[in-house]
Amino acid sequence: MGRRARTLLLVLATGLAAGFLSGLFGVGGGLVIVPALRTLLGMDQRRAVATSLAAIVVTAAVGACTYAARGQVSLAACVLVGAGSLAGAQLGTWLLRHLPHRLLPWIFVGFTLTVVVSQQLRVPVRDAALDLDVLRAAALVAVGVVAGVLAGLVGVGGGSVVVPGLELVAGTGDLLARGTSLLVMVPTALTGTWSNLRHGLVDPCTGVLVGAAAALAAPLGVHVAARVSPATGSLMFSGFLVFVVLSMLARERARHRDERPQTASQG
Numbered sequence: 001m002g003r004r005a006r007t008l009l010l011v012l013a014t015g016l017a018a019g020f021l022s023g024l025f026g027v028g029g030g031l032v033i034v035p036a037l038r039t040l041l042g043m044d045q046r047r048a049v050a051t052s053l054a055a056i057v058v059t060a061a062v063g064a065c066t067y068a069a070r071g072q073v074s075l076a077a078c079v080l081v082g083a084g085s086l087a088g089a090q091l092g093t094w095l096l097r098h099l100p101h102r103l104l105p106w107i108f109v110g111f112t113l114t115v116v117v118s119q120q121l122r123v124p125v126r127d128a129a130l131d132l133d134v135l136r137a138a139a140l141v142a143v144g145v146v147a148g149v150l151a152g153l154v155g156v157g158g159g160s161v162v163v164p165g166l167e168l169v170a171g172t173g174d175l176l177a178r179g180t181s182l183l184v185m186v187p188t189a190l191t192g193t194w195s196n197l198r199h200g201l202v203d204p205c206t207g208v209l210v211g212a213a214a215a216l217a218a219p220l221g222v223h224v225a226a227r228v229s230p231a232t233g234s235l236m237f238s239g240f241l242v243f244v245v246l247s248m249l250a251r252e253r254a255r256h257r258d259e260r261p262q263t264a265s266q267g
Contacts, residue, residue, distance in 0.1 A: 023221020067179025088148020
């Protein structure tokens, strides 16, 4: 019972951490949830990702509602980015079948480092609204396409792409970018979870626990995001992106290490 209680507390702590990051940066929180579920509950990668996506439905919805209550969500931007993301995901899955596997992580690393450098070369703003015209509409669709391509290629997209895209390409304020990013995630996570549930990939109990804990913490993340300055928020988000890159490189290193014994045994 003691071990089960500790595991339950760690699962709830995972949800709290994911929810806080979701509200703070406008991301889904899967970077925290997936490895935690694999480590704590011994889930395989597919089941952990599916359960994480189920939790993200609740997390993103609560975070988006919290930002919307502050007037920091754009429905028009959500539709345009979402449309581009659908098209980009198809291109990403096609590229996944044709590009060398070892090249895929470096595509995301290069893109992310470019974003980090670009963010440091501009002054972040807080209250810039989205004034839509033809060029900005096209830019929002392009942001969605890039997010979809990277999601299809390396399974990483969402806020790590949409938030800097809205800020750098469309010129929106930082909070508007984060709130809109969370709203974009809701239909995507919802449809993906519905499909995963039909195929029995989701652990519903764990998904509910993580999602409930994340929902409690997401408003706190939104509150902190609104209290820090745009410059500080940009610096924190850049640090988060660097952490994402390092985590991806660590996973790739572990995957290559695991493949070596198999290759040697086959030889």
